[in-house]
Amino acid sequence: MKPLTEIDVRSSFVNLTKGATKRLNLPADLAERPWEELDYLGWQDPKAPQNHYLVTEHDGRLCGVALRASRETRGPRKTMCALCTTVGDVALLVANRAGRAGQDGNSVGTYICADLDCSLKVRGKRKLDSAVVHETLSVEQKVDRLVGNLDSFVARVLRPA
Ligand SMILES: [Zn+2]
Secondary structure, rough: OOOOOHHHHHOOEEOOOHHHHHHHHOOOOOOHOOHHHHHEEEEOOOOOOEEEEEEEEOOOEEEEEEEEEOOOOOOOOEOOOOOOOEEEEEEEEEEEEHHHHHHHOOEEEEEEEEEOHHHHHHHHOOOOOOOOOOOOHHHHHHHHHHHHHHHHHHHHOOOOO
């Protein structure tokens, strides 16, 4: 993806109020992220660790989604990420739906790599658990699958309930 500035990121959120968008803590290393290897920008709020954020392109525009760690799960556990299908430390993250639906309490939950580093995993830039089943897909195919899963997740957040 193309490098994002603080303004890009803050103005992209689809499920936060303007006030919350201004207050959220951006990653300290925003300028040094390996953008050319990312399908989404993901980070955990350094000051409010239950809050996670991801920003990606969807339908030709930038979409930021605020997520929070589900209270039902205590920390990450070994399961499969719904985005990149890697098995590892995965967190159940919940996003309020965009607009009215979200204000009414409608949310969408999914399992995502706790470090929000799916892009690096599918490109072989992260060490994976040895128990992972060997896949014969190429990096491009894995990236395509990640982008497809990410797209349908963002679509679920945007879709009116
Ligand atoms: Zn993942």
